Structures are given as structure tokens and as C-alpha cells.
Amino acid sequence: MSSDTKNTIPTVKVTIDNITIEVPAGTTILNAARQIGGDVTPPAMCYYSKLEGSGGKCRTCLVEVAAGSAADPRPMPKLVASCRTGVMDGMVVKNITSDKVKDARAGVVEFLLLNHPLDCPVCDQAGECHLQDLGYEHGKEGTRYEFERRTFEKEDIGPYIQLHMTRCILCYRCTYVADQLTDQRVHGVLDRGDHAEISTHISKAIDNNFSGNMIDVCPVGALTDKTFRFKNRVWFTKPVLAHRDCPDCCGKVTLWQRGDEVLRVTARKDEWGEVCSYDGKPGWICNTCRFDKKAASDWVIEGPVNVNRHSVISQGHYSALQTPKETLPEVMGGRAPKLMMDIHDVSEVNKIELSQLPGAATGSDFNSPAPKEA
């Protein structure tokens, strides 16, 4: 290839589930799999491509590396976290084709759901919850856990965000948001082990203009928007793309509407549930856009969001609703369908003109002697 210049990043070939793809060197296995898409992509609960240092914790994206690289084709001894493992040229990765991976992933899903309250019916995240999707795709129908689940008190962190630690899966994404987006970190993990909790140190408010992005990165319903809490189920709302000229952020958002009312404002998300990027910069939005601009007149509406048809949100049929074509007259050869009563205009038993009867026919209409023919 003569068009190659020095600036181009060398590409490497990696085979994931027998599909070979060429990606720039330094790409992680997960991101390579995302380029292939579909079932080949391992699920990821903690990895967030826009947050530096995230990933590696939830272990749902574990994959088997059957061959390390073309130079050193030995398999890796353990399953690796695909979100934090870079591809090598000639690497062979097994995801859904590996029984080891499927077994480990089922275990991880069980572990993640072990202490999760499964309060989806009252959870605002239901319908757009990654743990719900994960449980649906990889989970078992029952749990083997017979003990009391861990619970925490609900906590308000600031005027806009509520922390419901009971639902948390400790993905650490929100702490990375606090680290990387906000200038004053008051948000982290206290304690350790299964009693570790996300917290603002000693119930401080998070007072920062970009704190609302924690809600967007939260894969479960642990961090919820207080302005939207219990207002509606997401699948009853219609997401539309909108923008405004914001001095602080990109101003590109999704409005979640019911009728003309704006119930919620979030950043725009891509197919992996991550915030979209514009010109290589993540489209985080500020708290003013998120919490204060709740009138449709604040925004320039661009149009409906394309919702994945597998999402429960897509059942709202909000966009370009088409009435199905009426096919019955065609089937009946141009004849309009009639009621059952009209199949015979005149009763063959006693020659009663059915169409002459006032209202529906009753027994007495037939039992009465037939009118004498003139």
C-alpha cells in the first residue's frame, strides 16, 4: 500500500469468534469486538470508553485468548478482561464460542445480581438498565442465594441526584466522572469488600456543574435524576434529539418527552450506552441543560431518536406511525365485510327479512308465525 504515510497507526489483525478484523494497534479486544458488533461483542458493565482508567472490574467482558499473537501463539492461561487487554497481531479471541467464557460470565452475572434488590418495577432505570439487559441475556431464571441481601439507606447527593446504593454494582464509573470531569472530587468509594459503598465523603453535596453526568454513566439505577424520579416509565416517554447554544457544554441532548412536556434531559448515547462523541470529544452535558431547561421552547428539536428495536423504549411507536393497510376488502373481492347477521338477508327457516328487524334478532322474532305471503 503506497498510500501509507508515517502518521497512520499500524493496523493489526485479530480474530474474534472466527471473524477476522483489522484494527489500529493499541485497540482493546472489546473495542475490536464492538467494531464487529452483534453477539460477538462482550457485555461491559464497568468499562466506559470515555472515562480514562475505567474497566476491568465487573468481569462480564472476560474472554478467552486462544492465541496471544502471531509471534507468540501461546494461549493466555486465564480469561482476560477484554476491555483492558490490547489486541496483538494474529491474536485469536474466543467469546461466545468458548464454553469457559460462557461459564465464567454466567457466574459473574450471578455474582452481580446476588445483592441487587431486583426492584425493577419501582426503579427509574428500568427499560434502559444495563444490568437488566445483562440478566436477560446471560442470567439464569433463579438465584441460588438464600441469604438476606445487602441494603443501604438512600442518600441525596446534592439537590439533583439521589444515590440508591442498594442497587449499585460498584462499577466505579461515577467516581471516574468525579475525578475526570469535575474539578473538586468529593465522591469515591468508602469501605471495602461487599460492604463497600459509593459515597460523598460524610454526606457532602456534589456541587459541580457537570455532576449530572454521573447519572448518565451509571449502568444501573443507583444514581437517579431527582427531577425525573417516579415521573414516568422511560418506555412511555419519547426521546427526541435537541440542541441549544450552551456556553458550558456541547448542548446536544436527548429530550425525553411525554406530549409536549419535557420530563427529562440526558446526554445523547450511542449503541453501547455511552455518551456520543463530537469531534472526538465526549458530549457530556452541564447541569443547567440537564436539570433547568425543562421546556420544549428552550430547545431546538432535531427529530426522533433512533431507538434500537430490541429496546423496550422502541415499543412507544412514537415516530412516523403508519396505520396498517386494510386488506379485508381485497381478500373478499371488493365486497365490504358484513356482520354475521347479514350473511343471509332472508332467513331460510321462516323467511323473515332479517334486515327489516328493528335491532338485533331475538328468539321471539323467529318463534312468531311467519307473515303470510300475499
Next chain:
Amino acid sequence: MGRKLLLEKANVPGICTYEVYRREGGYRSVEKALKSLSPDQVTEEVKKSGLRGRGGAGFPTGMKWGFLAKPEGVPRYLVVNADESEPGTFKDRYLMEFIPHLLIEGMITASYALGSNRSYIYIRGEYVWVAEILERAIDEARANGWLGKNILGSGFDCDIYVHRGAGAYICGEETALLESLEGKRGNPRIKPPFPAVKGLWGCPTVVNNVETIAAVVPIINDGAEEYAKIGIGKSTGTKLISACGNINKPGVYEIDMTISVEEFIYSDEYCGGIPAGKKLKACIPGGSSVPILPANLLLKTAKGETRMMTYESLADGGFVSGSMMGSGGFIVLDDSQCVVRHTYTLARFYRHESCGQCSPCREGTGWMEKILWNIETGKGKMSDIDLLWDIQRKIEGNTICPLGDAAAWPVAAAIRHFRDEFEWHVLHPQEAQQRNYGLMHYADPIHVPNPVMA
């Protein structure tokens, strides 16, 4: 009488002071290394000695040093892992408490080999007094010109700092230790990158156990060949074993890895046998996280050979019928001990010490603890034993750091070798509250099948 290299002078009165230590021949290795050897030659000596990491994994130290990246203009660090928190292990404490200068001396030599101008001792928070002993030793060494700028006129600068942990077992994992040393929450890092490439503050770092670094002193003093002569096969040199549990003489012993496990337990030179006429039931040969072995498999391997106190022999048979040398925490259980209760205690420890970063370890350790508590208190079901097995299987190998494995192995080994004791607990819940299962068949000689001739 085995040969002692580390603890030879430990009982000399006042050995913890610089004067006595120097008078007894201390700091010779620094003189030798700085005056007559290049850093690479020191590393080469350590490689030739066959020294293996004494912290638990047993990775060859020289090879680890050789992996250290050496980019221009980037500082390199030596960090000594003194966060000795494995239940049953207390050898490093003994060493630092009695001959702190041995560690300092080894650190200066190792820092010279690695090019570390600032070296750290990350010491367990509970070892308050040991940290003070080390601080005093460092001050003495600095006052006598062994630390600071231009040591012995060689142009090599080195200083040593003691950093106290805050009492977390997980900070003994090398990357969690580095995080903690940087002042962050002690969560293990995701590897790669390994510390040899990106360690402390993103710079190449070697993390070594206290005993490993102390062993550098005799290697440089006597030469690698001399050191490698001690021991069997790839288990060279001497190893500190902290023996505890049901033995007559618990304590720290230096063995030269040529003796058998049986000799170690029963000889008067070491543990001195099991007290009160009881019998050996089981033993954890290398600290709480390595697999427990019943008496018959402990003294003889599955092949019928005598099990020796070496890395290879203790690991003989893999996890099916072997264990690990680990960190040398030798815990002996006699026939009055209950393996179920013992396993529960370990599970409780690992649950408490799990950092909670990755889900299998965070959730799985707590789950195992609860199930074990049920079995122990007579509320267990037969299916719980299989469930435990499945949980440990799903934790092992799927976590960020080895703590997950460390939590899974004791449970796995206990079920593997003592399943009938677990079943007895489930089937006789009342009886299990009043008495222990006892020795049963755990010391019976194992049948070794005759090799099939081809």
C-alpha cells in the same frame, strides 16, 4: 543442624543496633557490591543464585529484576513489601524486629543493582513498633554513610523511606501496595502493565518481599554459587518458615530446604511435634491462602515419595494432591480441630479483606462465608457443598488480583480433601455442635498404584 544465613546472628545481643551489626560483619555486601561489582553484575549474581521470591508466588527474583524497564531519564524504584498480613505468616516481622539492618543492607545492594535512588519499605500498619525499629536503623545507617549521597564514594545515591499501611490485607498485593504508597485507595491495578514497566508513580518498579531482599546479603557476601549449593533443585538457599498451630514449639525457623515435612513437624530442632499426645490431622504449609492438606498427603506425595520442605515438593501433584510453599506460614491442625470451622474462619477473613473492586471476589467471598457459617452451625444442606465448589470455581482465575484465588483455594482444598467431614456436619447437625469429626482416616497411608510397565 541446617545452615542459617539470615537468622544466624539474630540472637546476638544488640544486633539491632548499627555498632553490633557492623562488628558482626554487617554491610560487607554493600562494600563488595559498590566497590567491585557493576549493577548488572549484582543482578547476574542474584539470577545465578536461583533465589525465588519469598512473598508467596516464588517467582525467580533475578528474572524479575531483569524485567525492569530502564528508560532514560525516568527514575526507578525498589519497594519492599513488608505488608505481611497473611494469617499464619510472621517471618518478616521477626526478621525486621531482630535484625533490621539486614533488610537495610539488602535494600542498599538491591537498590544499587536496580538503580533506585529512593527505595521504600511499605510496612503493615499494625507493625507500629517494627516501623520505629526500621526508622531507627535507617537513621543509624544514614549517620554512618550507608545511605544518602555518594555512598562509599561510588557516586551512587540512595535513601530509604518507611511507609506505614493502614491495615488492609489487600495492600500486600503489589499493585494495591503501590496505589496505597501513592496515597490512594488500595485497589489492585489491572495488569498489564506490570510494575516492572509502570509501577510507582508510573515508573519502573520492583516490589520484593522483605525476606527476598534480606537474602541478597548472603548471596553477595558468599557468592551466588555458594548460595545455590544449599537446597534441592530450584529451591535454593534458606527459607524462613513461621510455624504455628498445634505444635510444641511455634516460631520462626530458618530451614535450608533439604528437610522433609515430617522432620520439620516432629524434630525437636523445629516444631517439636504435636502437643498433648494428639495426632496430626491437616496442615496448611504456606500461609492461609494455599490449599490445606490432610496428614497423609502432607507427609507423602501421591506418588508415595517423602514430601520435602521445598517449592517443588510441596507443590507436587498440583492442587489435586499438593499445595504450595507460599509465604511459609506453616499452620498445623491436630485431630481436635474442625476443618469446617477452620475453613469458615478463613472465608470470613477473605470476605473482610476483599477490596470490593471486582465482582466475583466481592460477592463470592461473602456468599461462601455465609454458606460455611450455615454448615458450621448445623443449618447446612448437602447441596451447599456443591454450591460452595461452584462458587469457588467461578471466583478462581476470574478476578483482577490473586486475592480471589486466595479466597477460593482454601475452600476448594477443604472440600476436595475433607468432603466427608462437611457431609458429616450436614447429616449430623446436632452432633457436630458438640464434638468434632476427629482424625478419622485422614492420616491413613494412601494407596500408591504400581506403575504400569509399558
